[in-house]
Amino acid sequence: MVSHRPSTQLWFNFMLVLLAVLAAGAPEPAQADQQEERPPTPTPEEIAAMAEMAENAPLFASHEVLVVSLEANIEDLKRERDQDIEREGKFTFMGPDNEPMTVSVKLTTRGIFRLDKRNCNFPPLKLDLPKSKVEGTIFHGQNKLKLVAPCNDRRDDYQRYVLLEYLVYRTYNLITPVSYRVRLLHCTFKDSSGKNDDRTMYVFLIEDVDRLAERNFAEESEWEQFHPYNMQDRQAALVDLFQYMIGNTDWSAPYFHNIKMILAEELTYLVIPFDFDFSGAVDARYAFPDPSVGIRRVRDRAYRGFCRESLDFATLFALFNERRDSIYATVRGLEELEEKQRDRLLDYYDKFYDVINNEGRARREIHRMCRRA
Numbered sequence: 001m002v003s004h005r006p007s008t009q010l011w012f013n014f015m016l017v018l019l020a021v022l023a024a025g026a027p028e029p030a031q032a033d034q035q036e037e038r039p040p041t042p043t044p045e046e047i048a049a050m051a052e053m054a055e056n057a058p059l060f061a062s063h064e065v066l067v068v069s070l071e072a073n074i075e076d077l078k079r080e081r082d083q084d085i086e087r088e089g090k091f092t093f094m095g096p097d098n099e100p101m102t103v104s105v106k107l108t109t110r111g112i113f114r115l116d117k118r119n120c121n122f123p124p125l126k127l128d129l130p131k132s133k134v135e136g137t138i139f140h141g142q143n144k145l146k147l148v149a150p151c152n153d154r155r156d157d158y159q160r161y162v163l164l165e166y167l168v169y170r171t172y173n174l175i176t177p178v179s180y181r182v183r184l185l186h187c188t189f190k191d192s193s194g195k196n197d198d199r200t201m202y203v204f205l206i207e208d209v210d211r212l213a214e215r216n217f218a219e220e221s222e223w224e225q226f227h228p229y230n231m232q233d234r235q236a237a238l239v240d241l242f243q244y245m246i247g248n249t250d251w252s253a254p255y256f257h258n259i260k261m262i263l264a265e266e267l268t269y270l271v272i273p274f275d276f277d278f279s280g281a282v283d284a285r286y287a288f289p290d291p292s293v294g295i296r297r298v299r300d301r302a303y304r305g306f307c308r309e310s311l312d313f314a315t316l317f318a319l320f321n322e323r324r325d326s327i328y329a330t331v332r333g334l335e336e337l338e339e340k341q342r343d344r345l346l347d348y349y350d351k352f353y354d355v356i357n358n359e360g361r362a363r364r365e366i367h368r369m370c371r372r373a
Contacts (some may be wrong), residue, residue, distance in 0.1 A: 047217065054215035057141050060181040060207065063170075065336065066138065067186050068093045072107055074191035081109045081116075081123050091127065096136055103133045110146065114277070119286060120151035127205075145173045146206040149187075151277075151286070153199050161277055164345060166204045168246050168276040170330050174323045176238060178216055178262075178270050181207040184336070194321050203334055209260050212272065218264040225255050226304045228373050231269050234316070239273050240305025241316055244366065245352045247280025248273075249290035254373075281348055299348070300354075307370035310339040317356040324353065 042050070072089035076181060087107045095101030106128035114120045125147040129139055148165065150158035169182040188200040213219050228236060245250060251258040251273055258275040278287040281298040289295045293302045327349065331342050355361045 035054055050214045053141055054211040057207075058138050059142055059183055059205070062159065063184070064201075065184045065186050066093060069188040069190060070105075071190040071192055073193045074189055075193040075195040077107070077109065077123060077125070078117075078121060079194075079234050083109050083115070085109075086128075089127075091129070092126075093138065101137065102108070103130055105129055113286075114151050122149055122151060122153045124148060141211070142208070143209045146208075147203055149189075149203040150201055150208065152282075153189075153201060155304060159201060159286065160337065160341055161282050162202055162204065163334065164282040164341065165276050165279075166202075167331055167337070167345065168279060168281050169204075169206070169274075171246070171327050172242055172273070174326050175242060175319065176235075177236065178212075178272060180209075180212060180272065180274055206274065209262070209272075213262040216262065216264060216270070218262040218270065221261050221263040221269060223256065223261070226253075226261065226269070228254050229308075231271055233308045233311055235270050236352070237305055237308055237316060239271055239312075240303065241356075241366070243273060243279075244301055244303045244305070245281075245349065246276060247298055247348070248276055248278060249293045249295070249302060249304060250275070250278035250287075250300075258368075281345060289341065295348075301352070301365070302368040303366045305366075305370050306373050313362070313367065317362070320356060321353070 032184050069092045070089055071092075072087060077087065085108065088119065089105045090102050091105045092102040094146060108126045108128070109115055109123040110126045111124040114124050120145070127145045127147055129143050129145065131143050134140060137274045148162060150162050152158040164186075164346055166182055166184055169180060172179040173181060182204045184202060184204045186200065187203045188198055189196075190198050209220050220289075231253065237255065239259075243249075253271050258273060260272045260274065262270050262272065264270055277284050278298060280297075280301065283299060287298045289298050289300065289302075293304065295302050328346055331345055331349075334342065355365050
C-alpha cells in the first residue's frame with residue numbers, strides 16, 4: 001500500500017511554525033507542564049531517520065505468529081491491578097541465531113473495563129522492553145508495547161474475541177497507514193508464584209503511539225477534549241466510517257475515548273482509533289452499545305460521525321471498496337480463527353458494503369445520520 005508522507009523540509013517548516021504559535025500564547029495541550037524545558041527541535045535528517053526506523057521495525061514487518069513466553073507473578077497481576085505498580089517479568093522469544101532469548105521486562109496493568117476484576121479475570125498488560133537488550137532482534141527499536149490477552153483465560157470464546165479484535169486492527173491497517181500496527185503471538189504465561197498452571201494463548205501486541213507518529217512524520221498531541229471541526233476532515237470521517245463498518249459505538253473523538261491524536265504537518269490533527277472489543281465485529285458476550293446511540297445490540301450499526309460540508313463520501317466509499325479484496329483475504333487467511341467465525345465476520349462486513357454501495361441506503365443510514373457539533 002502506498003503511503004503519502006510529507007517531506008522532511010515541510011516537517012521542519014511546520015515545527016518552526018508550531019514553535020512560533022506556542023510562543024505567541026496558543027493554548028497548550030491539557031497535560032503539558034508549562035515550566036518543562038522543551039527538547040531541541042529535531043533536524044530534518046533526524047526526523048527522516050526516526051520515520052524510516054519506525055516504518056521498517058522488524059516486529060511489524062511480518063504477520064507470522066511469534067511463539068513467546070512470559071514469566072511473571074500472574075497471581076499478583078490478577079489480584080492487584082493498580083496501574084501504578086511496576087512488576088518484573090521474563091520475556092522469552094526466538095533470538096537472531098534461532099535460539100531462545102530471554103530478557104527482563106517491566107509489566108504494568110492497563111485499561112478500564114477489562115482492568116476491572118468483576119469483568120475480566122485476566123488484566124490487559126503493557127510491556128516495557130529494555131531497548132539495549134533487544135537490539136538486532138525481532139523487537140529492535142521497541143520498548144513500550146500494549147499486550148491484548150483474553151479477558152477470561154478459562155473460556156474458549158474469549159480467545160476468539162482476541163483473534164477477531166486482531167483482525168479489526170489489521171482491517172484498519174489496510175485502509176490507512178495512520179493506524180496502530182499489531183503482531184499476533186502464541187504466548188505461554190508462566191506464573192512465578194506457582195499458583196496458576198501454565199497457560200498458552202493467542203495474544204497480540206499493539207504498536208506504541210510514538211512509533212506510529214514517527215512513521216507518519218508527526219507527534220502525539222494530548223488534550224482533554226478537542227473540537228471535531230479542528231480535526232482533518234477526510235481523515236476524521238475515515239475513522240467515523242470505519243467505526244460504522246465494525247459496528248463500534250465505544251469511542252469519542254472529541255473526548256478521546258479510545259482515540260489518540262497526532263499532530264502532523266501544517267498543524268493537521270489526525271485521530272487514531274483503538275480498543276475494538278465492544279464492536280459488533282468482535283461481538284463479545286460482555287459488550288453493549290453506547291446507551292445514548294439508541295441501538296439494542298452491538299451487531300446493529302449507527303453512524304456517529306460529525307457532519308462535514310466539504311466531505312465527499314464517494315471517495316471514502318471508493319477507498320473501502322478498493323481495499324475490500326485485501327480485507328477479505330486477510331480475514332480468510334487467519335487460520336488460527338475457526339472458519340465459521342471468519343465467515344461470520346465477512347458476512348458482517350458484507351452488510352456494510354451493501355449500505356455504502358446502495359445510494360438510497362447510504363443517504364439514509366450514513367449521510368443523514370451525521371451529527372452537528
